[in-house]
Amino acid sequence: MSIIEVGHLSKEYRLGAMQGLKQTLLNSVAKLVGNKLKEPPPFKALNDISFSIEQGEVVGIIGHNGAGKSTLLKMLAGISTPTRGNITVQGRIAPLIEVGAGFVPDFTGRENVYLNGAIMGLSRKEIDQKFDEIVDFAEIEEFIDTPVKRYSSGMQVKLAFAVASSVEAEILIVDEVLAVGDLAFQRKCFDRMEDMIKRQARTVLLVSHNIRQVERLCSRALLLDHGRIIMDARAQETCNAYYEQNDLKIKHQAMMRHSNVSTTGEVELLDLFLTDFVGNKLNAIQYCADFTVVIRVRVNKPLVKPIIVFGVHTTDFVYITTAASPHEVRLLEFPCGVVEVKFVVERCPLLPGAYSVRLSLDVEDPIKNIFYGDNLINFTVVSSELQRTSSQCEGFFLLETKWNTPQYILD
Amino acid sequence: MLRIAKNLYDYRELMYTLAWKNIALRYKQAYLGIAWAIVKPLMLMLIFTLVRSFVGIDSGSVPYPVLTFAALMLWVFFQEAASEGVTSVVGNTALIRKIYFPREIFPLTSVLTKLVELGINFLIIMALMVWYGILPGPEVFWVPLLIAYTILAALTIAFVGAAINVYYRDVGNALPVLLSLVMYASPVIYPLHLVKDRLVTHQAAGEWSNLLYQVYLLNPLAGLIDSFQNIMLRGLPPDFQAMLPGFVLVLCLLPLSYLYFKRAEAYFADVI
Numbered sequence: 001m002s003i004i005e006v007g008h009l010s011k012e013y014r015l016g017a018m019q020g021l022k023q024t025l026l027n028s029v030a031k032l033v034g035n036k037l038k039e040p041p042p043f044k045a046l047n048d049i050s051f052s053i054e055q056g057e058v059v060g061i062i063g064h065n066g067a068g069k070s071t072l073l074k075m076l077a078g079i080s081t082p083t084r085g086n087i088t089v090q091g092r093i094a095p096l097i098e099v100g101a102g103f104v105p106d107f108t109g110r111e112n113v114y115l116n117g118a119i120m121g122l123s124r125k126e127i128d129q130k131f132d133e134i135v136d137f138a139e140i141e142e143f144i145d146t147p148v149k150r151y152s153s154g155m156q157v158k159l160a161f162a163v164a165s166s167v168e169a170e171i172l173i174v175d176e177v178l179a180v181g182d183l184a185f186q187r188k189c190f191d192r193m194e195d196m197i198k199r200q201a202r203t204v205l206l207v208s209h210n211i212r213q214v215e216r217l218c219s220r221a222l223l224l225d226h227g228r229i230i231m232d233a234r235a236q237e238t239c240n241a242y243y244e245q246n247d248l249k250i251k252h253q254a255m256m257r258h259s260n261v262s263t264t265g266e267v268e269l270l271d272l273f274l275t276d277f278v279g280n281k282l283n284a285i286q287y288c289a290d291f292t293v294v295i296r297v298r299v300n301k302p303l304v305k306p307i308i309v310f311g312v313h314t315t316d317f318v319y320i321t322t323a324a325s326p327h328e329v330r331l332l333e334f335p336c337g338v339v340e341v342k343f344v345v346e347r348c349p350l351l352p353g354a355y356s357v358r359l360s361l362d363v364e365d366p367i368k369n370i371f372y373g374d375n376l377i378n379f380t381v382v383s384s385e386l387q388r389t390s391s392q393c394e395g396f397f398l399l400e401t402k403w404n405t406p407q408y409i410l411d
Numbered sequence: 412m413l414r415i416a417k418n419l420y421d422y423r424e425l426m427y428t429l430a431w432k433n434i435a436l437r438y439k440q441a442y443l444g445i446a447w448a449i450v451k452p453l454m455l456m457l458i459f460t461l462v463r464s465f466v467g468i469d470s471g472s473v474p475y476p477v478l479t480f481a482a483l484m485l486w487v488f489f490q491e492a493a494s495e496g497v498t499s500v501v502g503n504t505a506l507i508r509k510i511y512f513p514r515e516i517f518p519l520t521s522v523l524t525k526l527v528e529l530g531i532n533f534l535i536i537m538a539l540m541v542w543y544g545i546l547p548g549p550e551v552f553w554v555p556l557l558i559a560y561t562i563l564a565a566l567t568i569a570f571v572g573a574a575i576n577v578y579y580r581d582v583g584n585a586l587p588v589l590l591s592l593v594m595y596a597s598p599v600i601y602p603l604h605l606v607k608d609r610l611v612t613h614q615a616a617g618e619w620s621n622l623l624y625q626v627y628l629l630n631p632l633a634g635l636i637d638s639f640q641n642i643m644l645r646g647l648p649p650d651f652q653a654m655l656p657g658f659v660l661v662l663c664l665l666p667l668s669y670l671y672f673k674r675a676e677a678y679f680a681d682v683i
Contacts, residue, residue, distance in 0.1 A: 013681065074680065078511035081677035102506055104432060106439050118428035119510055 002052035002090075003171065003203050004076065009049045009085035011071055011227075012042035045071040047227035048085070055170075058197050058204045060214035060235055062242050063224035064249070069207045072224070073173050076205065091170030091203075094120065105149035109140060109159055112148050116163045130166045137188070138162035158185055165192055172196065175207045193217065211388075215239045236387060243352070243388040244380070250354040251378040254315040261373035266303065267361055270338065271296040272377055277344075287383035288347050288398070295341040295359065303334040303370070308341060309360040312350065313374060319358075320350070320396045349398040350381045352388060415669075418513050425512060426520050433524040448528035449535050452483040459483075459600050468601050473644045477539040481643050482599040482636045484532040485557075488525050489565050489632055490590045495521040496569025497576050498583040500679060507679050514676040515669070518569040522562055529558070536643065550642040553649050557639050560654075564631040564661050571668040574675035577683050597630055603637035603653065631657030 046068045053059055061069050074080040077093055102119040103112050113134055117127040127134075135144055138159040140151075148156060174193070190213070197204050197217060208214050214221055214235060221238035223231035225245070231238050261269070274282045275292045285291050293310060308325040325341075358374035386393055419426075438444045459479045463470075470478045496518035500507065503517055540547070568586070576582040598606065609615045610624040628634055634654030641647040 079508065080680045102510070104436060106436055107432070111435070115428055115432055118425045119506065119512075121425075121512070123424055124428075 003055045003057075004053040004090075004205075005088040006052065006076075007050050007086050009046055009072075009075060009087060010044065010083050011046040011068075011075065011080070012044055012083045015041075015043045044227050046075070046082075049227075049229055050085075051222065051229060051232055053203060053205070055203055056201045057220060058206065058218045060218035060221035060238070061205060061207045061224060062209070062211065062214055062221055062238065064245070066226075067224040068227040069224055070175060071227075073175055073205065073207060077173055089171065092121070093171045093173060094164070094167040094169035103148055103156065103160060106147055108147055109135075109144040109151070112159065113144075113163055116160065117166075120164060120167045121169075122167060134159075134162045134166055137166075137192075139185070154182060154185075161189055165189075165196070170203060172202055172204045174204065211239050211242060240388050244382055247352070247354040247380040247382075250315050251380055254354065254356055254375060254378045257375055259373050259375045261371075261376075263371045263373075264368075266299070266301045266370045268298045268300070269295075269359065269371065269373065269376070270298055272357065272359065274377075274379055282379065284380045284382050285348050285350075287350070287352055287381050287386060290344055290346050291348060292342055292344050296338060297334075297341075297361070297371075298338050299334045299336050302336055303361075303363055305364040306332070306334055307362040307364065309362070310343075311358040311360075311374075312355050313358055314396065315354050315356055315375075315378070317374070318396075320355070348381060349400070351393055351396055351398065352381050352383045352386060353396070354378065354380050419519070422512060422516055426516055426523055429516065429520040430523040430527070433520065434527055445528075445531060448531045452480060452487045452532055453535065455483050455487075456480045462600075469605060470602060471604065471645075473545070473640070474543045477536065477543050477545065478602060478640060478644060479600065480536055480539055481640050482597075482602075484529065484536060485561060485636055485639050486594060486597060486599050486632060488529040488532075489561050489635075490587075490594070491528075492522040492525040492562070492565035493568040493572070494583075494587045494590060495525065496565060497572035497586050499569070500573040501576050501580065501583060501683065504683050507683055514679060515570065515672060518566060518573050518672075521569065522565055525565075526558075526562075540644070545644055546646075547643055548646040550646065550648050553638070553642045557635060557642070557649065560631070560658070560661070561635055563665055564635070564657070567661050567665045567668050570665075570672040574672045577675065577679050593630065593632070596627070597632040598636050602640065603633060603650075606633075607653075625656055628653055628656040629660050631661050633657060 049068075049072070061072065063069055071080070075082055075087055076089065078089075102116050104115060107115065113131060114124070114127055117130075118124070122130075135141055138155075138161070140155055140159060143151065143155065148159070151159070193204075194217065196202050204217075206214060206218060218235040220233070221231075221235040222229050223238045223242050223245070231241050233241075263269075272293075272295050274285065275294060276282055277290060277292065279292075282291060295308070295310075306325075306329075308329065309322060310324075311319060311322040313319045323343075323345075325343075329341075355378065356375045357377045357379070359371070359376055360369065360373075361371035362369050434445070438447060441447060456476055456479050460476050463475055468475065499517035499521045500514060507514070572582050572586055606627060607624065610620045610627070614620040616623050631654075634650065634657050637653055638649035638651075641649055
């Protein structure tokens with residue numbers, strides 16, 4: 001029997017400001033008369049979602065901003081009601097949706113522990129038992145009788161997390177709370193979470209933008225996109241898919257930006273694209289695969305000894321690598337008309353991510369730049385083998401190395 | 412019905428804690444502390460006593476100050492419980508949006524909070540009774556029941572008002588004004604027997620008099636205040652006849668009010 005069962009869940013919100021009393025009355029009258037209302041279509045925060053979670057599973061929920069993650073958690077915690085569909089939850093849910101929701105600034109730390117504990121569903125006796133542990137975990141012994149309004153924000157969050165995580169429930173719902181406090185405390189929170197998950201075998205739902213965290217803690221992950229589950233698989237696979245989705249988004253954003261082009265007018269860039277070896281245009285390149293770059297320019301004034309420079313930069317303009325046309329090409333003369341230049345990039349060394357292309361045309365004698373443009377086109381590099389969260393994917397390109405067999409050295 | 416009671420029992424600790432929060436918060440950093448709870452009825456009592464010295468209100472066998480204080484303490488309890496109940500849901504937006512527990516906890520907690528203040532006012536009335544040499548009879552055992560009835564009356568307003576207030580904040584603003592008007596339609600400044608005299612004995616409104624008196628009694632506080640004065644000060648049992656119309660009204664409206672609240676509750680987090 002699944003501990004959480006969600007079937008065809010949808011949640012709609014009405015867009016725009018709430019209508020005034022007059023509008024509401026007018027609308028009700030119109031409805032009675034049978035007129036059609038001019039209401040904007042509802043916004044679907046969640047759109048027909050179904051999944052089930054077994055006892056002891058640790059499930060991450062990832063997705064872009066506004067994908068419906070928090071809405072989903074709110075439904076599961078019973079804070080909000082579905083528009084359609086149903087949710088069955090067996091057992092007690094402890095929502096750590098936002099720690100410290102019930103803190104009262106005028107109360108002392110001690111009072112807030114009792115208040116917040118009661119809100120989280122702990123009995124007074126339970127709080128009495130756990131009080132020392134909570135204070136100890138939050139590292140605020142000396143300030144426990146000071147009003148919380150005089151705490152630093154870090155201290156408040158520490159205390160809040162300490163209370164929230166002491167709730168003993170079968171199901172934990174965690175929304176981005178691990179990013180609290182200083183690094184040492186984050187580590188502590190993380191350890192406590194890991195302990196709850198691994199040792200106490202609780203069912204946990206974790207929403208986070210920290211994909212590494214999701215991959216490390218979760219056995220399974222759901223990827224939400226515009227209110228739908230577009231992937232429900234092992235955490236690693238889902239995280240990879242999320243990275244790819246992100247790359248596309250970054251690429252799209254980069255495409256929305258204008259390319260920076262400066263030219264003397266002697267040449268015009270007609271076309272620039274990437275293809276595979278048979279000539280199909282590519283938007284995404286396989287990591288370590290070959291690809292061809294095709295450049296078409298219209299030459300308005302004959303060019304003598306042109307130098308073509310092709311470069312790759314990240315979408316935030318870190319220039320990564322550059323290739324200049326070799327000597328043979330430079331010896332040529334480009335007559336007026338359309339010229340196509342092609343070259344092959346072998347074993348693309350760029351690591352998975354989103355990239356942009358820059359291009360420059362110079363002539364020798366006297367050396368002069370006649371065309372320069374960056375952010376001209378965008379592409380992504382994808383890989384089905386590399387784990388995006390693994391350290392193998394840090395950085396921008398593969399460093400070609402030759403390794404000797406490790407030798408045992410006697411000392 | 413049973414489910415509601417069980418729910419309330421399950422969440423009793425939370426209600427205590429929230430009520431304690433309300434009280435502690437209200438009087439924190441105030442030098443006089445909880446003594447502020449008695450200021451409102453006491454001030455009104457002084458004003459009414461002053462006014463009475465010009466207009467002359469027959470208070471029967473009971474000294475006017477203590478009679479009007481008895482009315483005031485019950486009235487202020489009702490008024491504040493109702494109006495704080497109405498604003499309680501909106502006032503806890505942070506909790507509503509983050510954590511689930513039955514939302515009726517909020518109006519109930521407001522009432523519970525006011526109960527503590529009512530308790531303090533009991534000390535004052537006892538002091539006044541000692542001062543005027545009034546000894547209550549065995550009828551005082553009716554007090555808990557009367558207070559329970561007052562709570563039900565306050566909740567009738569609080570539930571439906573709190574739910575509507577989430578959508579239209581007008582309710583939270585309008586209610587205190589409206590309730591202070593209702594005070595004049597309740598036997599607070601004057602005792603109930605004056606109304607009864609004019610309408611029932613003297614038939615002041617002609618053939619409408621008896622009906623008008625029943626309409627007056629539809630206000631649950633009319634019968635309540637009179638009976639409270641009876642058992643505390645006059646040594647008489649509660650006047651059930653005077654309480655009946657109001658009681659029937661509360662009994663009809665309270666379930667509707669509660670059901671409306673429960674129906675609206677599902678959307679609080681979305682709308683608030």
